[in-house]
Amino acid sequence: GAGVSQSPSNKVTEKGKDVELRCDPISGHTALYWYRQSLGQGLEFLIYFQGNSAPDKSGLPSDRFSAERTGGSVSTLTIQRTQQEDSAVYLCASSPTVTLNTEAFFGQGTRLTVV
Amino acid sequence: AQRVTQPEKLLSVFKGAPVELKCNYSYSGSPELFWYVQYSRQRLQLLLRHISRESIKGFTADLNKGETSFHLKKPFAQEEDSAMYYCALVRKGNQFYFGTGTSLTVIP
Numbered sequence: 583g584a585g586v587s588q589s590p591s592n593k594v595t596e597k598g599k600d601v602e603l604r605c606d607p608i609s610g611h612t613a614l615y616w617y618r619q620s621l622g623q624g625l626e627f628l629i630y631f632q633g634n635s636a637p638d639k640s641g642l643p644s645d646r647f648s649a650e651r652t653g654g655s656v657s658t659l660t661i662q663r664t665q666q667e668d669s670a671v672y673l674c675a676s677s678p679t680v681t682l683n684t685e686a687f688f689g690q691g692t693r694l695t696v697v
Numbered sequence: 698a699q700r701v702t703q704p705e706k707l708l709s710v711f712k713g714a715p716v717e718l719k720c721n722y723s724y725s726g727s728p729e730l731f732w733y734v735q736y737s738r739q740r741l742q743l744l745l746r747h748i749s750r751e752s753i754k755g756f757t758a759d760l761n762k763g764e765t766s767f768h769l770k771k772p773f774a775q776e777e778d779s780a781m782y783y784c785a786l787v788r789k790g791n792q793f794y795f796g797t798g799t800s801l802t803v804i805p
Binding site: 617673675677688690 | 703706729731733740741742743746781783785787792793794795796797798800
């Protein structure tokens with residue numbers, strides 16, 4: 583595809599269940615980011631992958647959150663034992679980091695609702 | 698450490714009035730700076746970047762290294778400018794750092 587793709591677009595889950603959110607970055611982009619956007623709030627950094635380097639996990643809010651990036655491409659964000667405060671839009675972005683005119687490209691987001 | 702600060706969470710201006718969205722950064726080197734915009738029900742997208750020195754949709758932003766600022770300005774706000782605006786910094790070869798965003802409302 584031409585852009586960053588996220589699935590599902592919407593996810594409603596019961597409190598206590600685990601969820602997986604998927605991100606397909608733009609082909610060839612070495613950097614991948616996950617952010618969270620709560621209602622009426624700005625961007626909250628979660629995690630950053632860069633090539634084969636160890637990811638920057640400094641933004642993950644708790645150990646219930648984890649993310650993987652397989653083969654340097656697709657990424658999955660997993661939230662275990664979901665809580666109501668996890669309800670938010672989860673955004674993924676990718677960028678080609680080594681070019682002069684770099685730019686981060688965002689997906690449309692996954693809206694997670696925990697009931 | 699890299700940090701981007703947007704001091705205003707909410708900003709309201711009347712249509713036709715000038716608008717300035719503030720962005721300050723802390724970085725010891727020479728960063729690349731950007732403004733991103735998110736219109737209602739649309740994905741976050743690049744508005745402009747400082748190295749291009751361009752004007753997009755009437756918006757401009759000047760990098761002031763002395764004040765470490767990259768404020769976004771438009772002389773005459775339009776209703777369609779209502780959106781969420783994010784200032785961002787990237788060090789070449791490294792990751793993006795986004796501010797917490799400013800929600801702009803242009804009052805008709």
